[in-house]
Amino acid sequence: MQHFLQTIFGLDGKSALVTGSSRGIGAAIARGLSGAGADVVVHGQTAQSTVEVEAQILNTGGRAWSLARNLAERNAGTKLIEEAERLTGGIDILVINASAQINATLERLDQDDLAFQLDVNLRSTVDLLQACLPRMAERGWGRIVSIGSVNQLRPKDIVTGYAATKAAQHNIIQSQAREFARKGVLMNTLAPGLVRTDRNRDRRESDPEGWQRYVGSVNWMGREGQPEELVGAAIFLSSDACSFMTGETVFVTGGV
Ligand code: NAP
Numbered sequence: 001m002q003h004f005l006q007t008i009f010g011l012d013g014k015s016a017l018v019t020g021s022s023r024g025i026g027a028a029i030a031r032g033l034s035g036a037g038a039d040v041v042v043h044g045q046t047a048q049s050t051v052e053v054e055a056q057i058l059n060t061g062g063r064a065w066s067l068a069r070n071l072a073e074r075n076a077g078t079k080l081i082e083e084a085e086r087l088t089g090g091i092d093i094l095v096i097n098a099s100a101q102i103n104a105t106l107e108r109l110d111q112d113d114l115a116f117q118l119d120v121n122l123r124s125t126v127d128l129l130q131a132c133l134p135r136m137a138e139r140g141w142g143r144i145v146s147i148g149s150v151n152q153l154r155p156k157d158i159v160t161g162y163a164a165t166k167a168a169q170h171n172i173i174q175s176q177a178r179e180f181a182r183k184g185v186l187m188n189t190l191a192p193g194l195v196r197t198d199r200n201r202d203r204r205e206s207d208p209e210g211w212q213r214y215v216g217s218v219n220w221m222g223r224e225g226q227p228e229e230l231v232g233a234a235i236f237l238s239s240d241a242c243s244f245m246t247g248e249t250v251f252v253t254g255g256v
Contacts, residue, residue, distance in 0.1 A: 008241040012037035015088035016238065017080070019071065019128070020098025022049035024197035025147065025227045029095055032231030033238060034062035038093060041084045042066040071098055072119045077127030081135075090139060093238045094132050096125055096169070097147040099162075101199060106160045114161045121165035125172060133180055142185035145237045146173045150193040150253050166191075170249060177247030186246040188237050193253030194218050195225040220255025 006012075011033060021030035022044030034040045034057045042057070042064055044050040050066035057064035065087045069076040084091050100120035102113040125146065136142025148166050155163035170189045177187040194200070194215065204211045216222045233250050236242055 009235055009239045010037050011093070011235070011239060014092040014238075015039045015041070015084075015090060016093035016095065017041040017043065017084040017088075017091045018095040018097055019043045019080070019124075021095075022053055024199065025192060025195055025230050026095070026097035027053045028227035028231050029097065029145075029234045030064075031056060031060075032228075032235055033093065033095075034060070034064065036235045036239070038238070039063040039088055040065075041087060041091070043080065043084075043098070044068055045070050071124035071127075072100070072116060074123075075127060077124045078131040081128060081131035085135065090135065091132060092136070092139075092141060093143045093145070094128065094136075095145045095147065095234065095238070096128055098124070099147070099165075101159070101162045103158050104161065105157045109161050117161050117165050121162075122168050122172075125169050129172065129176060133176060133185060136185045137180055137183040140184040142180075143238045143242065144173065144176075144185070144187035145234055146170065146187070146189045148189040148191035148249060150191055150251065150256055152189075152191060152249075153251075154256065174247045181246050186242060188242070188246060189249040190230065190233055190237060191249050191251045191253070192230055193225060193251070193256060195227055195230070197227060200224075218256075219253055223254065225252065225254055 016033045016038045018026050018030040020026040021042045030040050030042050042050045042053045047068045054064045054066040067083050069080045100117045148170050151159050151163035152166035152170050173187050173189050
């Protein structure tokens with residue numbers, strides 16, 4: 001049994017880059033991919049932010065490096081892929097997880113805030129894929145896991161701009177999944193529902209009772225997800241177990 005699981009889910013010999021893995025969902029996925037055998041490049045906006053997760057992986061016997069790049073900057077994705085390729089010898093698994101989220105209704109959506117979310121979520125996705133996909137195709141194997149959101153399919157007014165970037169991100173995954181399907185590179189979106197991370201810390205702490213009411217009604221399970229609850233699906237989408245699936249979305253939402 002163990003050998004069978006290792007054969008289809010094991011990531012020994014693979015190298016992964018997880019963007020935005022200094023905390024939250026990305027950090028859980030980085031630790032999870034390492035636990036499944038992958039060498040992992042941890043990424044965040046600053047060198048200080050990535051140190052802890054890199055150390056956690058090294059302390060459990062894994063191989064890890066860390067890189068800092070602000071993905072709001074033009075060509076940061078290309079540079080990140082080039083640096084990660086140099087460190088590891090070749091990125092086999094790219095998890096596109098870093099994102100910016102500025103909540104505002106359409107009426108109050110500031111154009112600079114919209115442009116910033118488009119830069120971090122969409123333009124950097126294009127940039128990362130342009131640099132990564134040809135290299136994966138040349139090597140004949142690759143997995144892209146794009147972290148979407150329940151909002152990509154079920155948007156609300158308060159996340160108008162953010163949700164649109166997530167829908168567009170998945171659209172790009174689909175067009176490229178079709179393009180690269182015969183080249184060994186499979187690409188899917190992993191879409192979380194509400195997960196307890198720094199992203200919602202202010203809201204949790206400023207109105208604990210209102211937060212509990214919201215959490216109780218946000219999904220069928222009536223609770224927040226934990227970052228670790230995304231890890232199983234991320235390992236599946238990164239592995240040989242995912243061999244006949246591309247351009248799809250896996251929703252991990254607690255039921256919506
Ligand atoms: P988080 O706790 O806010 O962490 C964000 C991560 O992205 C950090 O590692 C941060 O690096 C990095 N990052 C942010 N802006 C960046 C930039 N401009 N350049 C480079 N890196 C940047 O996020 P999370 O809640 O774990 O969310 C992870 C993913 O899941 C995101 O794509 C998000 O849209 C999606 N998601 C989250 C939820 C949820 O409820 N939490 C729900 C649905 C979807 P630093 O640490 O250096 O700042």
